[in-house]
Every structure is written in C-alpha cells, then in structure tokens.
Amino acid sequence: MIYRTDYHMHSSYSDGRSVPEDYIFPAISAGLSEIGFSEHLSLFNNSAGLNMNPAIIPTYISHLQDLQKSTKGIKIKIGLEVDYFEGKEEEIKSYLNPLPLDYIIGSVHYLGEKTVDVGPEFYEGKSIDRLFEAYFDSVVIAVSSGLFDIIAHCDLIRIYGYKPSLNLEPLYRKLAKTMKIHNVAFEVNTNGRNRPLADFYPDRQFLHVFRDEKVPVCVNSDAHMPSRVGQYFDEAYDLLRYIGFTEMAVFDKRVRRMVPF
Numbered sequence: 001m002i003y004r005t006d007y008h009m010h011s012s013y014s015d016g017r018s019v020p021e022d023y024i025f026p027a028i029s030a031g032l033s034e035i036g037f038s039e040h041l042s043l044f045n046n047s048a049g050l051n052m053n054p055a056i057i058p059t060y061i062s063h064l065q066d067l068q069k070s071t072k073g074i075k076i077k078i079g080l081e082v083d084y085f086e087g088k089e090e091e092i093k094s095y096l097n098p099l100p101l102d103y104i105i106g107s108v109h110y111l112g113e114k115t116v117d118v119g120p121e122f123y124e125g126k127s128i129d130r131l132f133e134a135y136f137d138s139v140v141i142a143v144s145s146g147l148f149d150i151i152a153h154c155d156l157i158r159i160y161g162y163k164p165s166l167n168l169e170p171l172y173r174k175l176a177k178t179m180k181i182h183n184v185a186f187e188v189n190t191n192g193r194n195r196p197l198a199d200f201y202p203d204r205q206f207l208h209v210f211r212d213e214k215v216p217v218c219v220n221s222d223a224h225m226p227s228r229v230g231q232y233f234d235e236a237y238d239l240l241r242y243i244g245f246t247e248m249a250v251f252d253k254r255v256r257r258m259v260p261f
C-alpha cells in the first residue's frame with residue numbers, strides 16, 4: 001500500500017462540522033496511513049471567529065491522545081494550524097513549544113485586519129499585484145520565523161481567482177528557497193478545488209519551483225467535514241509524480257522524515 005497522510009483537518013474543536021471520531025472511518029476508507037488534526041488557533045486576532053479557544057487546547061490534546069490509544073488501522077497525529085502575526089514570534093513560540101504536538105502548520109490568513117479569504121470584496125478597489133506581493137512577503141516572514149513545520153495553502157491569495165499582471169515566478173522562487181533554508185514543508189492543499197479558485201494550492205504552474213529547490217511536500221485536504229478527508233488525493237499525487245516529486249514529509253513529535261510515494 002502507498003503511504004499517505006492527511007495532516008490538515010478541522011473538527012468541531014474549531015470550525016469543522018464533526019467530532020474527531022467521525023473522520024477515522026472515511027480516512028481508513030480513503031487508504032490513508034496517518035491523519036492529523038490541525039485546529040485553527042489565532043492568538044492575536046479572532047475576528048474571523050473560526051478558531052479554537054486556547055483554553056480548551058489541553059482538552060483537545062487529551063481527547064486525541066485517547067483516540068490514538070483506541071484506534072486501530074490508522075495513526076493519528078496531533079497538530080494545530082496557527083496564524084502567523086509578525087512581531088509576535090516570541091509569544092507564539094512560548095505558547096506552542098510546551099505542547100506535545102506532532103507538527104505545527106503555519107498560516108497567513110490575515111493581511112491587515114481582514115483575512116484574505118473573508119470574501120471577494122476584500123479585493124475590490126485594491127491592486128491585485130500589490131496584494132500578491134504583500135501576501136508572499138508575509139508568508140516568507142512566517143517561514144523565516146522558525147515557528148512552523150508546514151506552511152498551509154502558501155498562495156491562499158489566489159482563492160477568488162483574481163489574476164495579477166506581474167511575473168509570479170520570483171515570488172514562488174523566493175518562498176521556496178526560504179522554505180528550504182528554514183526546513184519547512186509546503187502542502188498541496190486540495191481544498192482549493194472546493195473554493196471559488198477551483199484548483200489546488202499552490203498554483204500547479206509553479207510546483208516545479210518547489211521541486212527545483214527541494215522543498216519537502218505534504219498532501220493535505222484541509223477537510224472541514226469527514227466526507228472530504230483525502231479528497232482529490234489520487235490527482236494530487238499524480239500531479240506531484242508528474243512534476244518529479246518522489247517522497248513526502250511525515251511528522252512525529254515535530255521531527256520530519258521523508259517517505260517515498
């Protein structure tokens with residue numbers, strides 16, 4: 001069996017629809033070897049209202065530890081999807097480091113006070129070129145912070161399909177080089193297919209850049225409901241193989257190893 005993981009899933013601990021237990025059977029049916037939960041945590045801005053209350057993190061972790069013990073046939077990993085806020089690195093680090101997590105997914109959802117996925121109106125009247133530059137700058141800084149093992153949907157700014165006029169290759173190149181330097185993995189996030197963009201993150205045109213720079217990759221569904229666990233994974237792995245990727249990143253207690261696929 002091919003070893004596959006899905007490390008980016010949201011349960012009712014944050015904005016997912018179901019309790020963690022409900023994700024197990026669909027994951028086994030999808031042929032996955034490991035799944036991991038990655039509830040939203042936003043320590044400095046919760047205006048989107050989708051996040052787990054930090055006070056319940058101990059409950060979340062012990063719930064998943066119990067599930068690890070009682071579940072056969074699939075490994076369960078414990079993660080978080082954490083919003084990056086520039087200038088708050090030390091606070092984020094001291095909050096996260098004591099937690100017994102297998103990996104931390106870093107996300108840039110906010111540009112200023114609003115999230116870039118709040119709605120297409122966020123983009124109206126703004127320069128799409130400048131928004132792309134600002135978004136990529138922010139992700140590069142998040143990668144450089146050393147806080148994260150994986151970066152989520154690294155070009156989420158594409159969500160509504162707005163097309164910039166600038167040459168994007170240098171933005172992807174700089175991002176990929178920074179990820180390699182800081183030992184951070186990127187994800188092929190298949191949930192983009194369910195959003196207005198209707199395609200994966202990152203842009204498939206630039207996947208070769210991540211391959212050239214030898215950035216570790218994960219394939220993740222970003223499922224917010226059990227029926228989407230492992231969704232579109234055959235296509236995502238075919239795409240990665242076609243581009244020339246041969247192995248993927250597996251995490252255990254924040255240590256990465258590479259597994260062939």
Ligand SMILES: [Zn+2]
Nearest residue numbers: 081107152153
């Ligand atoms: Zn996200």
Ligand SMILES: [Zn+2]
Nearest residue numbers: 008010081222
């Ligand atoms: Zn997510």
